[in-house]
Amino acid sequence: MSKSTNRRILYVETAAKVERIIKARQLKPHDPVPSEGELASLFGISRMTAKLALDMLARQGCVYRLKRKGTFMAEASADSDCAAPEQEGPTSGSDGAYDQPSESRKRIAFVFPVLDDYTSRIVSALETAARSFDFELIIKLSKDLNDEDACLRQLHGDGVDGVLLFARGRNHCSPVALELREAGCPIVLVDRMFSGAAMDFVVHDSFQGMYDMVKLFIEAGHRDIGFVSNPFQGVSSIDDRYKGYMKALIDHDIPVHSQYIHIVELANNYTNYRDENPELERFLRKNPKLTAVASGDDYLAAAVYFSAQRLNKAVPEQLSLSGFSDSQLAMMLPVQLTTVAQPVDELVQRAVQALFDRMLGRGGKKPITIRIQTRLIERMSLARLSNELETMQTSGLGIS
Secondary structure (H helix, E strand, O other): OOHHHHHHHHHHHHHHHHHHHHHHHOOOOOOEEOOHHHHHHHHOOOHHHHHHHHHHHHHOOOEEEEOOOEEEEOOOHHHHOOOOOOOOOOOOOOOOOOOOOOOOOOEEEEEEOOOOHHHHHHHHHHHHHHHHOOOEEEEEEOOOHHHHHHHHHHHHHOOOOEEEEOOOOOOOOOHHHHHHHHOOOOEEEEOOOOOOOOOEEEEEOHHHHHHHHHHHHHHOOOOOEEEEEOOOOOOHHHHHHHHHHHHHHHHOOOOOOHHHEEEOOOOOOOOOOOOOOHHHHHHHHHOOOOOEEEEOOHHHHHHHHHHHHHOOOOOOOOOEEEOOEOOOHHHHOOOOOEEEEOOHHHHHHHHHHHHHHHHOOOOOOOOOEEEEOOEEEOOOOOOOOOHHHHHHHHOOOOOO
């Protein structure tokens, strides 16, 4: 195949990649499109190939180009959805030109600690986002803190182009993650923050989510509100939920009772929430005035639910419950769970966009923190109190 034909194939392919970037970033008319230099850096192509790709999109009315200013989304592109580029060369399957992976395709990795409902949703969303940016996605499941560091070292040694890290619980940021950032490797931490660490973070706003949930309890007439959490163990999201609980009570002039706060001895393993739980049962027995319990996650809320059932305490008639994360379990309980939803698609899109920007050298050296808003989901596990019902609940009836 001649050099001119190769170039034609490559710029058509590049134009298609630019379209996927436009759609993934949801660019609007007059928004800037990645420049020739940025495309050359991202895809490992020449500036001439990038220019040809942008010129093709301009001819199709998808973008417009201004000398010395750049390339921008055209007005018509919003209606046309940036139609697929004309095929000016061989297509996939016509002569095998696209059968082999492109050598310029960027590789990003996702390192995370446990495969559960929440992280499974993140992986699924990442697959979609990576395809839209034409990235190859590498998945690494870390076994422990040392293995997490080993995964990061291996990925950096293999020349991966960017890393998304869902960090394990620890009291400080991984020193290897800090080394990678210092060495110029684009790395973004997802869902976990470490105070004082000069890193890029994209996280759900767990503080505000728990604050809003406790406020919902208060607006429903509850005043004796408990809090059940997994051990903090350096996990910022757990700590933020505790702080959100405390702040909501203080802001509404409700006394904070230390006996209403329970940190479980061992982190929930996501499978034993139906089992007898003497620890949680003792907590409920010692606090008969509780009318509501806000839990740090849906699995803990499920464990509280079944503990309450064993004590003949009805949910929500005698005890309102809430979880956090809106996992599948929240809908599977006998009483559907009021909870805090964490929008995974937005978390992933913003994280991949932040990583993409770092891969292009954007944003300077200053670390960024992006907080994704959570959303309250009110279901059957929350009861709104009347004065008569509150008197019955706080009398301790139903505790055997």
